Amino acid sequence: MAIKFENVGIAVRDLDATISFFTDLGLEVIGRDTVSGEWADTAVGLEGNHARIAMLQTPDGHGRLELFEYIHPEAIESDPTRPNDIGMHRVAFSVDDIDEALQIAARHGCRPLRGVATYQDAYKLAYVRGPSGIIVMLAEELRKT
Template sequence: MTIKLENVGIAVRDLEAAISFFTDLGLTVIGRDTVSGEWTDTAVGLDGNHAHIAMLQTPDGHGRLELFEYLHPEAIESGPTSPNEIGMHRVAFSVDDIDDALAIAARHGCHPLRGVATYADVYKLSYIRGPSGIIVMLAEELEKA
């Protein structure tokens, strides 16, 4: 059997704000749609499923995010997740310049949970609270192979 990661799906409170955040970081919108009907009810497991969606892709063409803004059933707000909670944890991106990426995030009101750390002189990295409370890890490789 062959397997490959297709995308990471994230429900957001404001699709346009999330798109703006991720495109400013360098992702590209490769598709948008509004979905509903029996097929979405079956695939997602929610009766009356109706959502605006957008598919975004990283510049290298390998990573994709699918963002959902639910129209029905109504989105359920939850508290921001913590890095040590069980379940979906975060989405991570490699960036050329972490300071530039953090400046872009700050323009969207998104800031590090604590700061920027250096891991083994290999990466500078930071967890930020992105749109809709999403934890986004940004990592800048220090030692290029």
């Protein structure tokens, strides 16, 4: 059986603000839509499923995020995920300049959970609390070839 990774889906409280955050970091919007109907109810498993969605991808085309803002049923707020919670953990991106990426995140009111760390002189890493509480890992490779 062949398998191919398609995307990570994330429910957000404000689709436009979340799109702005990720496009400022360098992702590209490749589609937007509003979905509803029997097919959406069946696929997602929610009666009356109705959502605004956007598909974003990295410039190299290898990574995609599907963002969705629920119109119905009403979105359920929960406590922000912590790094040691079971379940969906984070979304990670390689960046050329972590300081620039953190400045972009800060313009959106998003800050590192603790700071910037260096892993084995190979990467500078930071976990940022993004829009809707999404944990976004930013990583700059230090040993560029």
